[in-house]
Amino acid sequence: MLLEATPLHKAASGGHVGVVELLLKAGAQVDSRDRDESTPLHKAASGGHVGVAELLLKAGAQVDSRDRNGETPEDIAARKDVPSWRNKDYVLDGRKKILELFAAEKMKRRKVGPEGGKLQTASCTVTVPPGAVTMETEITCQVINPDDVTLPLKDGDMLVSDIIELGPHGTTFLQPVTVQMQYSSTSSGGAREAVVWVTQDRSQWTELKTTKLSEDKLAVSVDHFSIFAVISQPKQDQSTVPIEGRTLTSSTQPAVQICFPEQSVSTPTQVILQVQEVPKRAVEDIKAKDQSSPRLLSSSPIVHVETVSDAQVHFHKPVTVRVPHPQHYMGVQHEGPAKLRVMSCEEETEDWVDVTDDTSITLVTEEYVEFEVSHFTR
Structure with missing residues (x-):
């Protein structure tokens, strides 16, 4: 709950070192917030009150706390504008010294x-x-x-x-x-x-x-x-896929499986499986940002498969990927027909490409979708 300025805010704003010291000793919260979400350290920085800033920092005040405008006490101390009713030279000189205090706070040192x-x-x-x-x-x-x-x-x-x-x-x-x-x-x-x-x-x-x-x-x-x-x-799951083949199951999303058939790889291959959960709000964000996706209903998790080494690996046989059905995964109720699309994003890029026409979807149930791929990707 945000309150009106506390006594510590007022003392810090006025540069009253003795009052600030008494309030801190009495248990005043050093990082309390007012209605603007400013802390006492914001107030001290604004007024250029070096002694107050020193006391607050010693009491553990956070240098990186942000007010309602997203500004930190350091941002405030870096300002060059000073209200006409304040002593400009005093304020700017104090702010400069407070910036030095903040720099020292960030740079900790110890002799060993x-x-x-x-x-x-x-x-x-x-x-x-x-x-x-x-x-x-x-x-x-x-x-x-x-x-x-x-x-x-x-x-x-x-x-x-x-x-x-x-x-x-x-x-x-x-x-x-x-x-x-x-x-x-x-x-x-x-x-x-x-x-x-x-x-x-x-x-x-x-x-x-x-x-x-x-x-x-x-x-x-x-x-x-x-x-x-x-x-x-x-989280990553790492496994070795032998020449005889293997089915990998995600430890975080068991509905995700990668089935490597026999002789899909020519040598034992270290594989990393990573599943990124996709929240419902991400679908809404995609629809809002991408004008080409207004009819997007839901998504499965993002499945990322790669080798441990940097060597390029191509499958000698198609590898089957099983993911939760997007509508089942997100609990989306939709009347009427809906199309499933397989999207791929290659390494070193951020562009998702529709590869449905180049991918064989082999199984569709209410709970799962299976499709075949020929190389490692997302």
């Missing part, structure tokens, strides 16, 4: 020696074990603006953590260093999983072997520092 140590921030915890460095080293953690990196997200992938840059770059550790990432859990019935990505150039990312510590914490072991992010993606 041969005995090891720990750097803990709201985004991550870095644990350097004894013997990892031979001399005193200052390690840093900085939160990066997502607009400053290129995340090659595929369908269904989501960024669910801060993007952090750990330093110093180029430092090689003699013992593995543990980086524990804090993220927003987006799991849904086990259909999603979170993984840690790493990059050095802000564009080419690699997935790391990840240990799940809890619903909102992941850990990775590294021997040098770089840039890290947690990505939530549809």
Whole structure:
């Protein structure tokens, strides 16, 4: 529930350091919201009140909280406009210093020696074990603006953590260093999983072997520092398809099956099966954005099949894909005839193409649809 400005809002807006300190000691909520969804830190930033901003940050105020207009306290502090009734020089000078405070808040640092140590921030915890460095080293953690990196997200992938840059770059550790990432859990019935990505150039990312510590914490072991992010993606099932053939069943959507007949592959092939659930609202969004889809009724889940290696694999025999019937999957009631269409989206593209005429639909029931494909795709 949003309230009128709290006493903490008013004290922060007026720059009353002593009052702010008393209110915080009395238990005032540091990130309380007013009707504009502004926090006391927004008010301090607007007025250029450095002392108030320092107190609020020490009390744990969130730098990235957004008001009704989507602005953070940092956005407010970066403004150059000042109301005529305020002292312009005071406000602009204060805002500049507050921006420096925010930068320092984002850049956390800690010195560690041969005995090891720990750097803990709201985004991550870095644990350097004894013997990892031979001399005193200052390690840093900085939160990066997502607009400053290129995340090659595929369908269904989501960024669910801060993007952090750990330093110093180029430092090689003699013992593995543990980086524990804090993220927003987006799991849904086990259909999603979170993984840690790493990059050095802000564009080419690699997935790391990840240990799940809890619903909102992941850990990775590294021997040098770089840039890290947690990505939530549809859960993957990995299996080996032998020459004798095999039927793969999705662990998250058992109605999805991929049947590889005997000798469909010439050598044992490592295959990844991924199912992306499609909510009903996504169909409405497609209809609203794509003028060519006004009659779209429903969709099955998106099924993504690929090999573990980068080698191109072609099936020697058609492979059968079974998915839930779109109307059964989404519980859509429709009177009259409806056509089933098979859509395909190749790797490295975002364009979905109608391949119904090139695909053999072999079975249609109230619950399932089966069709044949000749290569890996979505």
